[in-house]
Amino acid sequence: MRIWSQIQSWARAMMRRSRMEREMDAELRFHVEAFAEDLMRSGVTREEALRRARIEFGGVERAKEECREARGVSLFDGLKQDLLFAVRTLRKNPGFTAIAVLTLALGIAVNATMFSLVSAFLLRRPPGREPNRVVVISGINPAQSFQSDLNGVSAPNYLAWRGANHVFEETAAADEYRSVSLTAQGAETNGQLTSTGRPEALRASAVSPNYFRVLGVSPQSGRTFAEGEDQAGHEHVTILSHELWERRFGSDVSLIGGTIRLNRENYTVIGVMPANFRLMGFVPQLWTPLVLKAGDQTEAARKDRSLTLYARLKPGVTVEQARAEMVTLGHRAEEGFPAIEKGWGIGVRTLPDFLIQNFGVRTGIAVMMTTVGFVLMIACANVAGLLLARAAGRRKELAIRISLGAGRLRIVRQLLTEGMVIALLGGGVGLLLSYWGINFVRANMNFNDYVAAIPISLDWKVVFFALAISVASAVLCGLIPALNASRTDINTSLKDESRAVSASRSQSRLRTVMVTGEIALALFLLVGSGLLIRGLSAIHHQNMGFRPDHLLTASVTLDNAQYKDATQQAAFVRNVLLRLQQVPTAEVVAVTSDLPATGPGKVTFLMKGQAELPANQRPNSLDLVITPEFFRAAGIPLLRGRVFTERDNASGPRVVLVNQEFVHRHLQNQEPLGKQIRLDVSGANPEWSEIVGVVGNTKSYSESTREEPQVYEAMFQRPIPSFSLMLLASSDPNDLAGAMRNAVAQVDAELPLINMMSMPAVIERQANGDPLFLRLLGSFALLALILAAIGIYGLVAYSVGQRTHEIGIRMALGAGKSDVLGMVLRQGLKMTAIGAVLGVLLALPLPKLFEAIFYDLHIQEPALYIIVPAAMAVVTMLATYIPAQRAIRVDPIVALRYE
């Protein structure tokens, strides 16, 4: 109650300061006049009465000042005073100020830079109306360990759940990852569209007509899909993304209503979405209606879980209620179709939450933020150390101020204000530095289209964050020295300083704690980043089991308009191989379902002679479909048996090749040749195939150090519509892009090539930002090491320097140089040992933690736990040894006079 009235009166005083001044004037004037009137009654003249009244009252201005102080207004005057004083003191010590500000600036800059990623990826609000009321429904795969709840939903489930639920206003479906080829555009002349430029493969999303309504977004121009446009015969309409409309069509407004040619069919452009309509992780360049046919409702279609479902919650329905309802519907599907749906669950997440999960950047960002957080703590410890050392030098000044009547609180406030000025300056400089930092990150966050589509900028959230951490660091680095200084003992401090043999006990203890803490922090950080860097670079430099150089690759998706069946697909592959062979300097050409180093799909299989296991208990293997020359093109060694030949075609007996790991894991290293297996490939009749050869292992995912069983099928026995071309050349593959494009165009002029790049570029893309992550992590670790080394050196050297006097006494009393040196070094070693033990203990659980949060990262680097502490010990020993050497070389007489 009393505190409240204080605040009120203080606030009143603040808000209506001028009014209060007027009231105070009026009140005092009333007093003097009333007094004067009383005096006049005893017969004095008015002037005389007023004069006497004023004299009796005393100093009006002093009374007013005291009134103001009583009101608490002076708090602000005091702050102003503190600020001016702090600025004056800092300007008197430009060296100290520069070092402190710069140290904090570095710490704050790296934090602000990394926070720009948090702001861009984690704090971004998705477009559309009330995105938190939109949920994404996903499938939970029981057999998957990593991101198991981010799977798609099958069309039959979509149709069933759409009708049966009571929690959603509307449910929309999207097949987000389709590829279409754009071949021509413009006005129809004589039934032909004018072809412009080369065919282009575009990322497309096939969506139900209500998709845009569920998300609550409107087109920039034109319209979105109408009901019924998802019916066969009406589906030739498309909506363009702003990016495509701008880049490919020059922002031509008249295009709306016009026709473009997609997958060899004419589509009417009905709308263009605004530039800000972008769901993180999905970057379709155009949208077409999702057409569900009869075939999409069969039981077989349940295996194709390629839809992402978006639904808007009914008013008043919570996400939890929706989740409960969907779990019920999931059980119903499980009961109805146990063979396919057994164990599958349903995930329900809000749109923002889903996008962040789906994007999978959270752990990386969390590691980065933790790292830079530690860097900032080390920076704060350094500045706190500097302030502490300086406060010790200012003991006399503070003692004088206390003895002149300054309250201890006032002293604390004064020193905190100084810390605040340093921190805010550091924050300002840090923001300036982070401007470049963010530019650097933005320039390098382009390792895939999804990341490149997200704008990273120095926005107000980053500025606010920088301000907040500046204030926090001011308290962190200012409070301990301030409290310590305010405990100054006036009597001892005012006495001649040189009498004091060494720094007071509490001060040296505080320094010891800080040095120990800083060692522990730095050690933890170095071990942590060292582990990650070693783990990731091991992946980066691993032997992938194939030869990537001189390989040019490109992907092709055959549309089903032109290539309706396997025969036509196989014919295309034959023809394109023939054309590619004629490219100058071409040595080996091949076609494969998946390029080495990328992730092929898994297939389950049965082995002849073993029991018929149910589908979800069968062994599995990665599955690739290739043409005979694949192994020669990729430089993968054949270890046993033979590779495919031209005779392994549709009419020959089915054969497969396996890799060594397959033999090891699934055949227990028994003789593989002649064994029969049956692959459960979708869309083909299961047939027994004979293993005719064994090839070397290749790494499937670049982030995995594990080798997986692989099985190779012959392309001419099971043609597929989507594959990659490989061209091994004797010249630089990058020069052959045009030749490859021409070769394909000779077979089919309307077929676009996707992602034409050399094999090293493919690997680089697979690394998915790891190199950037490593580079950033490495530079943060280096920064931490430098800061910690400077900080530790500064603190240790200062405390040894403070003991020059003591060392002088010891030597004057006959202590030998080595005794003194040993004593100082022992103390340094003690601090290092305690700090190192603490740091190592903290860092012990790190490998486990990293393996848990990073998919397939296996870290075994026990050496780091020895190397890093040893390096820290060297730094502290040097920091002790150098000033100690200097101290013992000083003449004892000089040392004794030393202040």
Place this chain on the structure above:
Amino acid sequence: MDKKQMELLQGTLDMLILKAVSLGPLHGYGVLLRIQQISKDRLEIQQGSLYPALYRLEHQGWITSEWGESENKRKAKYYRLTAAGKRKLQTEAEKWNRMADVIAGILQSTPEEV
């Protein structure tokens, strides 16, 4: 003024002000007059120190003020005791009485008693 006036003991002005306004709302000059009147002019109060004390007491929530009209039809600021002020006055008065007893006891002690 009378030369027989006593100087106020340090720290007692607040208590006297609280007592004065507890008898009814008063303006600053009125507080001065009332204390002098009750003390029969035996206490000397520094007029300049009266107002900071009033402001402090108001800031602490023991008295509140509002503008009103004085006896001679002029605008004046009137102070009134709050509930918290009433309690404060009570505890202060008790403390003062105990202290006065103790001091008196000490001063009246004779050699035999010690």
